[in-house]
Structure formats: C-alpha cells, structure tokens
Amino acid sequence: MKILIIDPLSENTICRLKKIIDLEICYLLGLDENEILKELNDTSILIMRTSYIFSEEWLKYAPKLIAVIVAGNGTENVPINLLKSNNIIFKNVKAASVSSVAEYVVCLMLMGLRNIMEGIRSVEEGKWKKPLLIGNEIKEKTIGLIGFGNIGKSIAELLDKFNVKIIYNNESGPVENSLYEYVELKELAKRSDIISIQVPLTNSTKHFINEDFFSNIKKDCVLINASRYEVINMDHLIDKLKQGFFKHVYIDPIEIRHLKEISKTENLPISFLPHLGANTYEAQERIGGEVIKIVIQLMTKVSMV
Numbered sequence: 001m002k003i004l005i006i007d008p009l010s011e012n013t014i015c016r017l018k019k020i021i022d023l024e025i026c027y028l029l030g031l032d033e034n035e036i037l038k039e040l041n042d043t044s045i046l047i048m049r050t051s052y053i054f055s056e057e058w059l060k061y062a063p064k065l066i067a068v069i070v071a072g073n074g075t076e077n078v079p080i081n082l083l084k085s086n087n088i089i090f091k092n093v094k095a096a097s098v099s100s101v102a103e104y105v106v107c108l109m110l111m112g113l114r115n116i117m118e119g120i121r122s123v124e125e126g127k128w129k130k131p132l133l134i135g136n137e138i139k140e141k142t143i144g145l146i147g148f149g150n151i152g153k154s155i156a157e158l159l160d161k162f163n164v165k166i167i168y169n170n171e172s173g174p175v176e177n178s179l180y181e182y183v184e185l186k187e188l189a190k191r192s193d194i195i196s197i198q199v200p201l202t203n204s205t206k207h208f209i210n211e212d213f214f215s216n217i218k219k220d221c222v223l224i225n226a227s228r229y230e231v232i233n234m235d236h237l238i239d240k241l242k243q244g245f246f247k248h249v250y251i252d253p254i255e256i257r258h259l260k261e262i263s264k265t266e267n268l269p270i271s272f273l274p275h276l277g278a279n280t281y282e283a284q285e286r287i288g289g290e291v292i293k294i295v296i297q298l299m300t301k302v303s304m305v
Helices: 011-018 033-040 056-060 080-085 098-113 116-124 150-162 185-191 234-242 256-265 281-304
Strands: 002-005 024-027 045-048 067-070 089-092 142-146 165-169 194-197 221-225 246-251 270-272
Touching: 002 033, 011 024, 011 281, 033 056, 045 281, 067 281, 080 089, 089 281, 098 116, 098 150, 098 194, 098 221, 098 246, 098 281, 142 150, 142 185, 150 165, 165 185, 234 246, 234 256, 256 270
Parallel strands: 002 024, 002 045, 045 067, 067 089, 142 165, 142 194, 194 221, 221 246, 246 270
Antiparallel strands: none
16 A cells, blocks of 8 residues: 655654555655656555645546545645545544644744844844834733634633733634633734734635734734634735734745745735744654554555455
C-alpha cells in the first residue's frame, strides 16, 4: 500500500511510518501539481496539510485512492463531500495542536501591545526609536475572541492569569456554562483592545471580517488572525491600516500561494507569519501520533474487506 505524503511531518513520524509492514512511504515535499498528479496514480492514502488545494482534477489521476488524511484541523482545502461520493475516506487531526496555537496567540498579543516587531525592525535598520515605541500592559484590557472552540477556550484559560476581561463571539452562539461573556460581533469590535480570530474557513466565514466589522473597532486595537487568510477581507483591512486604526495586525495563516499579496502592505503596522501556530515540536509529535493511528485503522479496515 503506497502512502504519498506531500506536506511536512516530523522526522520521527516518518521513521515510525516506514517501520509499518506492507507500507510504501513516499515522502515528497515541494512537488508541483503535475508531479502530484503523476504520483497519485498508484497512491492508496494521501497525507497532506494546507499547502495544496485538493481539486476534482486530482481524483481523475487517483484510481487507487482510498483515503485522504489532513495532518491538522483545517479542512477547507479538501472537497470532503466529493471524496465521500467517490467512496474515499476523509480524516483529519482535530485537537493535537490546541495548546501550541493558544500559547502562540497570547505571545502575539503581548508582542502587539509592546511594539516588539517595530522595535526589532528599527534596530535592524540602524535606527533608535525607543521614545516612539512606548507600549501597553495587557492587564485590565478587554480581549475579544472570535471563535470559542477548543483553541478559543484554551486562549481564555491562559489569559485568566493576566487579569483581563474576556468576551467572545461564536458562530453557533453562546457556549453552555461558559465563564465568559458572549457578545455579538459588532459589540466585540467596539469593546475589544485586542481581537483574536480562530474559526474554521467556511462559506459563512469567508471575508466575514470586513468593513462592517472594522467600522466598529477601537483605535489602536491589536488584531490577530490565527484562523485562515481568507476569513478577513484584506482590501478592507488595508484601507483601515492606512487610516491608522490598528496598533498592530498579525496574519499567521500564510501559505506560499498568498506571498504575492503581501507587497500591498509595505510600511504598514502588519506582520505576516508562515502559519506558525501549530509549529512546535510537541504539537508535531502529537499530530504525527494521531496520523499513525489513523493509518493503522485504515489498514485494518482494508484488510477486513
């Protein structure tokens, strides 16, 4: 059984997969689409993350494909219903990276309040801007969390130690027995000193952070997108940045396909990061462990048919 892996997994995970009898592991990074299509011809299980978009075209070249595994939480780049209609199993790893992402978001909040990126850049440019880079404490600030699933809840738990006010918005409404205040999206924008977005990308969340939302934000707000690039209307965001509304904006979920768009934000208080939220050794080992469990389950299922 051939397993094609086209996105990075930990070295330990690859070693463990190679030890499983009856598996042919093809760990090939940096492939272009034509190379992927060629490899899919005799692939039984495809393991990927978010670097590529699985298109209907891929299925035409994958006659032996029985399963697609996404080594992460996001599913927006895989046509799940199409796979199911072709009797192809879809699996993803849902919770292995929660603590890593939550810690990362809190880190970005503190960096935004203290002008860390601006300080680093100024020194690298040989400039002394200390008098211009006076920051703020996080204590007693209002933190707005958009998305209150596992990651949102974990962020809130970490922030409790900082003596902050936490409010949240959730597409599915208030969370039962939550200790925190649920508010509508417009109210969250008006009240928050820091806003963090951690929602899945769906038809309803694509570009749902837009001018309507930005028209209500507090000046000097810190905004963090730990979700997906497309949940924010970037043209609307850039307009607000040019008007001086934000203290700093962090856009984490950048993939290679987004790089060409970054030049439009030069000299604005925004930082783009290469999807680092789950990028810790600990999270990657947990993700790898879950992937291996899924592979073994699939092998067992196939052997029973």
